[in-house]
Amino acid sequence: MPTVEELYRNYGILADATEQVGQHKDAYQVILDGVKGGTKEKRLAAQFIPKFFKHFPELADSAINAQLDLCEDEDVSIRRQAIKELPQFATGENLPRVADILTQLLQTDDSAEFNLVNNALLSIFKMDAKGTLGGLFSQILQGEDIVRERAIKFLSTKLKTLPDEVLTKEVEELILTESKKVLEDVTGEEFVLFMKILSGLKSLQTVSGRQQLVELVAEQADLEQTFNPADPDCVDRLLQCTRQAVPLFSKNVHSTRFVTYFCEHVLPNLSSLTTPVEGLDIQLEVLKLLAEMSSFCGDMEKLETNLRKLFDKLLEYMPLPPEEAENGENAGNEEPKLQFSYVECLLYSFHQLGRKLPDFLTAKLNAEKLKDFKIRLQYFARGLQVYIRQLRLALQGKTGEALKTDENKIKVVALKITNNINVLIKDLFHIPPSYKSTVTLSWKPVQKVEIGQKRAAEDTTSGSPPKKSPAGPKRDARQIYNPPSGKYSSNLSNFNYERSLQGK
DSSP, X not given: OOOHHHHHHHHHHHHHTGGGGGGOHHHHHHHHGGGGSOHHHHHHHHHHHHHTGGXXXXXXXXXXXXXXXXXXXXXXXXHHHHHHHGGGGOOGGGHHHHHXXXXXXXXXXXXXXXXXXXXXXXXXXXXXXXXXXXXXXXXXXXXXXXXXHHHHHHHHHHGGGSOTTTSOHHHHHHHHHHHHHHTTSOOHHHHHHHHHHHHTOGGGSSHHHHHHHHHHHHHHHTXXXXXXXXXXXXXXXXXXXXXXXXXXXXXXXXXXXXXXXXXXXXXXXXXXXXXXXXXXXXXXXHHHHHHHHHTTOXXXXXXXXXXXXXXXXXXXXSOOOOOXXXXXXXXXXXXXXXXXXXXXXXXXXXXXXXXXXXXXXXXXXXXXXXXXXXXXXXHHHHHHHHHHHHHHHHHTTOOGGGGGSHHHHHHHHHHXXXXXXHHHHHHHHSSSOXXXXXXXXXXXXXSSOXXXXXXXXXXXXXXXXXXXXXXXXXXXXXXXXOOOOTHHHHHXXXXXXXXHTTTO
């Protein structure tokens, strides 16, 4: 094993040789042997090996392996030095291998070391993006779970920091192609991260690009498969995939396929859905997603059928007034509870689809059904007005910090819900029913504040992942589901509490 002095002497030979450095193979071999020495020798080898690497292509494998040994040394200072110099080996056909090595090194638990690996990956990304992606995706597809997880997170956080000259159209096409391979077998969290990666690509910001993403989500959601409301994984996958699709919908990228699936398969089974996580109001979650999608439907072959299913489900939550006893009081023991949150979603969805078939209520339903619907609307509207007055009275005079208490936040949301329902009911009371009014769903950020109304912006995006059930082998060792957290779960509690007020 060479000593420190011998390493310096051979370094001098190589440094002084200038253009003839390649003729001193023996001197470079001495430096390679430095990895077998003590701490000082290893530190010098970690610096000297990459410096002259390009001059000895016949020793490329030996040099890379020697540096890799140093990257795995017990001494953290040696590892850091070796990792820092790795990008110097990323030349020509060696670059994908270096990218592969660096990707494996992402598993380190040392924060400084982890940052060095990230910086090294970014530096070779700028040298050759396609070659670097080759190494990253190789580990994502075949590597250990911890390496796969961190490689995916690297892509989801670092790609957006790269300049356009690095992320060319060709590079983005490669990312899409490789991502599709990974999406054949992913956990929920991985799926969410890949949707973040792909939706951030410039080439997928177009209408056709977003349509591609919607098709990816639809495939992941297994919309061609039979829906099993009793299977929490099946329910979870559909909901979480739909959450990923919703932001992609627009007037040019339609939600028709998802809306039809919800109307045909989910609404009829709404009451029998198995919640994938304790505390989640699964029925409300389904109805909220349906409401969000209903604005972006295109031409729908089964429009009348879907409207019928929506209408039937709406009637379930819009009770008839209780019968009166001979003394004029209610014959029953208590008034029906009015579930405002559910009705907001269903009424909004019906209102949106009804615009496409405005004579549905008048021409397609017989007189008795329309009469029954009007009675239900009228009864619901009466209860609605009482609740709106109670909420306004409770919030009267409250501003600033007073409105930020949990109780008052809940009341503000409840007021949004009831105001929305009120507007929609008024439309349907027109003769013939009208579909002209516009409301902002109570949980959505407000795009425009209208005169006389003050709405608080709210976001209920969930980070809760879906689960794909591919035909091939599953990555069973990975986590399948994460409970909702942050804003989403707090809003759930808000809605549960708001609904508990409805029967009072």
